[in-house]
Amino acid sequence: MPADPARVVADLLELRSLTSQPVDGIPQTVGGRPSDGPPLGSARLAWTEPWVRAREWFASTFEGVPVETTIDPAGNLWVTLPGARPERIVLGSHLDSVPNGGWLDGSLGVLAGAEVLRGLYRDGVELPVSISVVDWADEEGARFGRSLFGSAAVSGTLEIDAVRDLVDNQGRRLAEVVREHGVELETALTAGDVHSSIVASAELHIEQGPILEASGLRLAALHGILGVERRLVRLQGQACHAGATPIPLRRDPTIAAARMAVAIRDLGLEHDAFTTVGVWRVHPSVPTAVNGRTEFSVDMRHLSRDVLDALVAGLQTIVDTIAAEERVTSEIDTLWSIDPIAFEPDLVDFAADIVEARSGVRQVMPSGPMHDSAEMARTGIPTVMMFVPSIHGLSHTHIEDTAEADVELGVAAFDDLVRRMIPWAAGRLG
Amino acid sequence: MPADPARVVADLLELRSLTSQPVDGIPQTVGGRPSDGPPLGSARLAWTEPWVRAREWFASTFEGVPVETTIDPAGNLWVTLPGARPERIVLGSHLDSVPNGGWLDGSLGVLAGAEVLRGLYRDGVELPVSISVVDWADEEGARFGRSLFGSAAVSGTLEIDAVRDLVDNQGRRLAEVVREHGVELETALTAGDVHSSIVASAELHIEQGPILEASGLRLAALHGILGVERRLVRLQGQACHAGATPIPLRRDPTIAAARMAVAIRDLGLEHDAFTTVGVWRVHPSVPTAVNGRTEFSVDMRHLSRDVLDALVAGLQTIVDTIAAEERVTSEIDTLWSIDPIAFEPDLVDFAADIVEARSGVRQVMPSGPMHDSAEMARTGIPTVMMFVPSIHGLSHTHIEDTAEADVELGVAAFDDLVRRMIPWAAGRLG
Numbered sequence: 106m107p108a109d110p111a112r113v114v115a116d117l118l119e120l121r122s123l124t125s126q127p128v129d130g131i132p133q134t135v136g137g138r139p140s141d142g143p144p145l146g147s148a149r150l151a152w153t154e155p156w157v158r159a160r161e162w163f164a165s166t167f168e169g170v171p172v173e174t175t176i177d178p179a180g181n182l183w184v185t186l187p188g189a190r191p192e193r194i195v196l197g198s199h200l201d202s203v204p205n206g207g208w209l210d211g212s213l214g215v216l217a218g219a220e221v222l223r224g225l226y227r228d229g230v231e232l233p234v235s236i237s238v239v240d241w242a243d244e245e246g247a248r249f250g251r252s253l254f255g256s257a258a259v260s261g262t263l264e265i266d267a268v269r270d271l272v273d274n275q276g277r278r279l280a281e282v283v284r285e286h287g288v289e290l291e292t293a294l295t296a297g298d299v300h301s302s303i304v305a306s307a308e309l310h311i312e313q314g315p316i317l318e319a320s321g322l323r324l325a326a327l328h329g330i331l332g333v334e335r336r337l338v339r340l341q342g343q344a345c346h347a348g349a350t351p352i353p354l355r356r357d358p359t360i361a362a363a364r365m366a367v368a369i370r371d372l373g374l375e376h377d378a379f380t381t382v383g384v385w386r387v388h389p390s391v392p393t394a395v396n397g398r399t400e401f402s403v404d405m406r407h408l409s410r411d412v413l414d415a416l417v418a419g420l421q422t423i424v425d426t427i428a429a430e431e432r433v434t435s436e437i438d439t440l441w442s443i444d445p446i447a448f449e450p451d452l453v454d455f456a457a458d459i460v461e462a463r464s465g466v467r468q469v470m471p472s473g474p475m476h477d478s479a480e481m482a483r484t485g486i487p488t489v490m491m492f493v494p495s496i497h498g499l500s501h502t503h504i505e506d507t508a509e510a511d512v513e514l515g516v517a518a519f520d521d522l523v524r525r526m527i528p529w530a531a532g533r534l535g
Numbered sequence: 536m537p538a539d540p541a542r543v544v545a546d547l548l549e550l551r552s553l554t555s556q557p558v559d560g561i562p563q564t565v566g567g568r569p570s571d572g573p574p575l576g577s578a579r580l581a582w583t584e585p586w587v588r589a590r591e592w593f594a595s596t597f598e599g600v601p602v603e604t605t606i607d608p609a610g611n612l613w614v615t616l617p618g619a620r621p622e623r624i625v626l627g628s629h630l631d632s633v634p635n636g637g638w639l640d641g642s643l644g645v646l647a648g649a650e651v652l653r654g655l656y657r658d659g660v661e662l663p664v665s666i667s668v669v670d671w672a673d674e675e676g677a678r679f680g681r682s683l684f685g686s687a688a689v690s691g692t693l694e695i696d697a698v699r700d701l702v703d704n705q706g707r708r709l710a711e712v713v714r715e716h717g718v719e720l721e722t723a724l725t726a727g728d729v730h731s732s733i734v735a736s737a738e739l740h741i742e743q744g745p746i747l748e749a750s751g752l753r754l755a756a757l758h759g760i761l762g763v764e765r766r767l768v769r770l771q772g773q774a775c776h777a778g779a780t781p782i783p784l785r786r787d788p789t790i791a792a793a794r795m796a797v798a799i800r801d802l803g804l805e806h807d808a809f810t811t812v813g814v815w816r817v818h819p820s821v822p823t824a825v826n827g828r829t830e831f832s833v834d835m836r837h838l839s840r841d842v843l844d845a846l847v848a849g850l851q852t853i854v855d856t857i858a859a860e861e862r863v864t865s866e867i868d869t870l871w872s873i874d875p876i877a878f879e880p881d882l883v884d885f886a887a888d889i890v891e892a893r894s895g896v897r898q899v900m901p902s903g904p905m906h907d908s909a910e911m912a913r914t915g916i917p918t919v920m921m922f923v924p925s926i927h928g929l930s931h932t933h934i935e936d937t938a939e940a941d942v943e944l945g946v947a948a949f950d951d952l953v954r955r956m957i958p959w960a961a962g963r964l965g
Contacts, residue, residue, distance in 0.1 A: 313776050313779045314775070314776055314778075314779025314780045315775075315780055315781075315784050316780075316781060319784055335822055345745070345929065346743050346744055346903060346904055346930065346931070347809060347836070347903070348763070348809050348834070348836045348903025349742065349745075349746075349902075349903040349904050349928065349930075350745055350746075350809075350903075350928055351744075351745075351746060352803050352804055352809065353804070354746070354928070357800075359796065359812055359813075360797065360800055360812070363792070363793035363794070363796040364793070366790060367790065367793050367794055367797065370782060370787075373782050379777060379778050379780075379782065380782070381777035381822075381823075381824075381825055382793075383777060383817075383820065383824055383825070383826060384817075384820050384821065384822055385789060385817045385826075385829075387814075387815045389813075390813065390814050390816075392765055392811075392813045392832040392870060392871075393813065395811055396813060399815075402822040404778070404822050404823060406778045441822075473776065473777070473779040473780075474776055474778050474779050475778075499775065500776065500779075
């Protein structure tokens with residue numbers, strides 16, 4: 106029989122009870138229903154004891170299945186069901202969580218992948234290629250600030266020198282902490298030796314946004330991941346006494362920033378893009394003074410490189426124009442820039458067919474958040490993803506949730522997808 | 536001979552050399568000319584050794600003048616030249632400074648008052664009333680956060696229980712620190728015993744704003760101090776992923792705050808008032824999330840109670856309207872509220888006459904910043920002030936400055952004012 110969606114829900118709940126802790130906060134739902142007991146937040150911060158415990162439990166769910174289980178030099182946990190050839194399809198996501206996170210972010214993809222693998226074994230499917238479920242190490246970056254640690258090591262985009270001296274809130278260095286988990290930074294990139302054997306990659310994830318819920322949809326195929334242009338805008342005016350300097354004589358960087366923030370939202374609306382002002386700092390930030398300095402971050406996302414370029418140019422125009430009108434000086438620093446990532450068209454078609462068959466609507470959309478699948482796709486591995494809805498669009502909080510029926514629908518669709526990918530992958534190997 | 540303005544400039548420079556310290560920062564001008572040596576910031580924080588040193592030096596400048604010098608139970612330093620009656624005209628300001636402050640804020644008023652007093656003695660003016668120069672204790676509130684400590688004790692508005700446990704940056708309590716300077720909080724309000732003997736009050740101060748400079752004016756009479764309505768606006772929306780929630784589905788409190796800040800400036804312009812957004816805090820303040828909360832302070836000032844009421848109502852409308860449009864919740868907390876303070880019309884007329892005679896323009900304006908004179912006027916003592924310009928409108932910084940000629944013009948005008956107040960005050964005593 107194919108993958109058992111109810112088994113995945115049961116596994117997710119077992120993992121939740123094993124690796125969560127009570128949190129202060131509003132009551133939560135689990136599977137769309139009020140939960141018993143106090144609110145629980147997942148506590149699977151990477152490179153900690155609960156995370157290790159989650160992995161040990163995860164490995165135990167393959168009892169009786171002839172898998173090979175290994176941890177690679179970057180700390181990724183691989184569970185492989187060998188096929189006729191060593192080349193593999195990778196079903197990967199992450200068991201680590203943010204502090205006080207939800208029960209589905211990452212775990213859904215790993216535990217769904219595991220059940221798909223077990224289902225293939227139970228059914229006795231003759232596998233022309235191998236199937237690997239991978240728990241990527243430290244996807245969240247919640248401890249040291251570097252997301253996608255393990256998948257980036259495999260794709261080769263992890264810069265060792267840039268992460269070595271990152272410190273956590275306790276002041277401990279990344280290099281020292283990962284060593285306690287068997288990862289030596291000097292050899293971590295050898296995890297990439299597996300790269301050439303990966304023939305395709307797939308990931309099931311929760312949306313972490315409100316689009317599906319708002320449209321009454323239960324399932325989506327993803328055709329890529331939005332590119333990101335992230336900036337820090339720094340404005341300098343003149344601090345002065347709030348009661349002594351008439352408004353027309355001021356050079357107020359906070360008012361300039363406020364006007365820019367509104368214009369940046371309009372810019373996003375105009376281009377059907379995501380534009381967000383998140384960080385916002387003012388100085389001296391006292392009630393009795395006009396501020397002398399204000400700075401804010403701008404995060405801009407879109408699937409089109411051309412639109413991203415238009416957003417960057419539009420931001421420059423907004424900042425230049427308003428800074429001149431308000432007589433403040435401005436600088437724009439680049440914090441991050443990543444091109445849009447397109448998934449493999451054949452696999453997107455497969456996923457869209459399945460989404461339509463399972464849910465009645467051919468919903469194809471991009472992901473705004475980053476995922477380990479980005480590291481696969483950007484280095485040329487044929488990749489695809491699927492989403493199930495997030496209630497209220499929330500994630501990275503203990504009240505993250507998805508209706509149980511939608512979780513199960515997602516698992517069934519993901520199973521369909523993998524079964525359709527297997528002959529396709531074999532065909533590409535010739 | 537009347538007061539010697541050059542003597543006041545010389546005294547100000549001597550005080551500067553005695554009680555300033557080198558600071559990091561841009562070069563400064565003194566008296567409108569580039570200063571010799573490294574930048575100096577005044578270091579006369581209240582209740583510290585340099586402040587005590589400043590007062591000792593100040594008392595020494597009356598050598599040969601038959602003054603009575605006392606420190607009252609609130610720490611105010613009084614220097615009194617007795618007249619025919621014990622009722623007195625008070626010429627008061629403050630020698631204390633903010634850290635790294637300028638050379639004129641407060642000191643100008645005290646040292647100008649001292650020279651006016653000495654000039655009256657030198658001239659052998661027969662005084663129908665006494666003349667007191669007072670150095671009000673801790674006007675700035677820079678150490679414990681409570682401004683106008685000494686003058687509020689005399690006016691009776693100081694709430695002892697509200698200041699007792701204030702702590703400085705070193706964690707020392709106000710009650711403990713002032714005791715080292717002979718002030719017992721339990722008896723501090725007895726400094727107010729002098730109140731009934733004060734027949735009038737005058738203060739010369741720097742503007743600390745750019746209005747005079749921008750208008751090419753050198754001198755102003757003040758007709759009052761602006762009332763203040765200070766609020767904290769707190770907005771709650773919904774934090775979410777910057778790449779997962781389309782702009783139309785967001786409840787972004789930072790965008791709501793930005794729109795409000797722009798509307799609050801327009802509100803100020805519409806009423807010819809001062810409106811300032813100073814404090815600004817967002818949460819979680821990360822580049823990758825729409826914020827869940829934003830709060831900001833609003834400081835609103837005007838000389839008219841009616842206009843202040845209109846500003847308060849206007850703020851409420853702005854917050855209600857935009858919060859509803861942006862689907863965020865809002866609360867407005869009152870941080871501070873003080874009515875406008877009007878100076879004595881007769882004295883304002885005297886000051887305006889003198890300003891016109893000395894500078895050619897009858898400039899009469901309110902003060903936005905608070906001053907010790909507010910404590911005199913609000914408790915019914917006939918009060919008036921004069922301003923000289925601040926270069927670039929700056930104060931509370933080591934680059935605070937005023938052209939030497941303007942300082943001297945201010946001293947001469949202040950001398951005229953006090954000489955005109957003496958018969959007026961005597962006449963009121965009958």
